[in-house]
Amino acid sequence: METTETFERIVRAEFTPKSTYLNTASNSLLPARTVAALQEAALLRAEGRPLTPLYEDVEACRAAYARLAGVPAGRVALGASVAAHTGVIAASLPAGAEVLTADDDFTSVLNPFHVRGDLLVRTVPLERIAESVRPGTALVAVSAAQSADGRIADLPALRAAARAHGARTYVDFSQAAGWLPMDAGAYDFTASVSFKWLMGPHGTAFLTVPEDFGGLRPVLAGWTAGERPWESCYGPVDELALSARRFDLTHALFTLAGLRRSLDLVEELGVSAIHAHDVALADRFRTGLADLGHKPVPAPGSAIVSVPGLGSRQPELSEAGIEISDRAGNLRASFHLYNTTADVDRLLDALSG
Template sequence: MNTNNSTERLAQARALFPGVTSQIYLETSARGLLPKVALEAAMHFYEAAVRGDAKETGEAYLAAERVREKFARLIGAAPDEVTYTRNVSEGLNMIVASLPWQAGDNAIVCRDIEHPNGVYSLYNMRDRHGIEVRMVDATPDLAMPVDEIAKRIDSRTRLVMMSSVTFATGARTELARMGKICRERKVTLLVDGAQSVGALDLDVHATQVDALAVGASKYLCGPYGLGFLFVRRELAETLRPAYLGRFSINLGNAHEGVQGSEKYQLMPGAQRFDLGSANYPASNAIDASLDILQSVGIPVIENHVTALAGHMDAGLRELGIPLISGSVARHRAHIVVAGWKNPPAEGAALIADLSRHFAERQMRVSERLGRLRFSFHLYNTSDEVDAVLAAVAEWPKLLELATLRA
């Protein structure tokens, strides 16, 4: 893919995703499409395993290290600031569980729109170490409340946890503003990047994010069971991981099987969170997926997906569909959510009917919390948005929904 034309690069990338051919796929916020080349790359490892050639010290190990570098580049980090995880939840827990909590410390989170997986990791620290979990309310347009969080930070606040884009309403977080406040107040900022990394541009250092957990299966277009955790080097080196394994320890040139000294040294940076063998078939797969994202370029993808969401937002508003996303410009991103904050009684049934109407037309959207979520990635097109809007226009219950008041 060596053309400079963004439209052409997007079209070439789309051709690598067989999942777009027989349907309109607007469900990346639930799970992304896997490109065929990623399947082939995973199969390459499994085929080697069938022959007995899948050595964890060979090709697969080198590929996994290459992937670490590629992911680091994607978010503006250094390779030794990235470790592998199984999913977002594990990445969040790895940070939360390795902070030196003392009873009476607190962590701040916006329960209304934060994913429950992250919130449970904080409840666990409350129940194990006696910390306070401070809940703040979302902004009126259901985005992360940066100012409110800033007001709740005090001398015992150790952590702020938040999503870069919330799964509930698609609102984008003002991360750079939150990052600056947290750094000034010496509070760790832990970000759940599940709904943005791969679609929206992020430089973790420029934004002053301390740690970022991402899963491969949504906007990175990779398989389940693989994720990444970025930990800023200076922070990582103050942390003691909850688990240690041979890859967490700096063995120098010694073979991993040699029993090291009791006075072991942790690996530098985030690599102290590495434990044992990686998920090599999955890292082979994501290697191929990351190449596709990089060949288009994240800034190009961001422009594309936010334009598609803008198109969908305007079209749905014109048809009278109630939206809870998009009312505040700085919170708009690549996800459009139809429905209400507090749905009227008949609302949920109408949303479910619209969802069925889409399913009958091979249009894939996600129903979440009684709302419909349309999410865009590099493989979607403006023609697809027009087709979905045309389907809404011919939906028999359109008038009923458009005139329903929350």
Template structure:
């Protein structure tokens, strides 16, 4: 990214090269989700893609969500004001889907708690009632394999486990989603060839999922393409096992049972544990009255010990 910005500062960048970079990134995204590249759209944030589903929902449609899920997954539906948005406990999500449900929308791994949803059970319940499925994999892809999800819209921002810059996101669309959702933010990059059809008056939209593209932030995608390429070079099973083993080791220090998640979250209402972790040089987060740490490739048992000792464990 620094090299790219240096070129940009001197006015020597070749704009079509950015398109080539973005298209390579689109291909990486397709591989990470296990779908054909024609089903992948690129953007800059997850809520944009969720918003496409919210706009397409008919008036009065029922949307089933997880109680306390991340705002980008639920707020586009709430902002409509004319939808029935039901919030249910994670454990009850599959059972809450019924004949009146238009869509179930949820994050595969919960941001605040690290809980992992049973995607197969949720999709099975949704299909039984002809409901659509939207799943946000932002907190999953990169440590939890996401190549076999049964969903109509899979949404991912790359700045978490995929280690890419903020401002690069992607989504995969089922055939049903392709036909039902509207490219409400269609711009010059939604055309079959953005560089040859940048002007009106015709509505020139790509036939595949790139019709849902938004104009990419070039510099973010330079970094994202490199990061996604690196992630694809890894053994996803080995990454999963490494991350979750460290997380479960830390959970044991907290007196918690193994969870199979790379995220560890525990009650910290006064923020004292978060402050102690920060003082010890541990990068942690505070979410919904809880402290949260996440383990990934660069972590090891020394990090587990450092974090545990910082909070007296």
């Protein structure tokens, strides 16, 4: 656990934003150590040097994410997107299976189930998802924190309801991993992208699976899915990896070279300290909004704050150097470790004007 002084010193050394950046729910800033690693990776290619260090980064990222997720590294697969991971899960379900989802959840969590065409996809309000699990529900799929407004799912209640009815669980931690403590082992499948709260580049997404793979078939398996990939990269793979690596897609080596350093930073600071920092800023913004007469979407404990009716102000705020999102007419602010109370107050001052 870092002290507040050490936390701030480390953050100041890594980030030099040129704007008031409050848009991590879209894309994070990159730490300086990550930018340096990306540059070095590019030089390896440009100068024709061996790429061995980049393959070492692949397994370092898998291990680091496993520690954050609270599962063994053998349960972590590396892919390109949450949508691809969702597609693998969707492909494993029998025709007619019921998938329970939340209203207006992020498309990557939902769409692969819909495009199957032969699944029963049932949608309910997020607040009712646990109580809506019923006999015959095959899978419950939900984001840990909603992209549009930051609402946090009641995951313990969801897990209990799913277990009571024999349903599997799939949780997307894309808007949570890096600031909200995770326990991926409590769910059958979880996923997360790398470029939001984990502060990595685009191009990689993680998938966690049960020890027995939960009935998934590696329908996207390529050469990296082999137990000995360098020995089975021609013709069909005779032996798939004995771990979750059988679900790997071809690795985005540059992304993983940078992401390794971003994950190092998350571990160095600690998710609990990042959580406390992020939520304190979000709460400060909520208090300031109330003073201005605005009522955000209720999302207690979230690092994301969404304000109905103010989305149209996003362009003018961007012109003023405050980066923030317009989501379905709502103004969405998202706070991360590189933000300060001064950032919050500058946004509130701009809104008061």
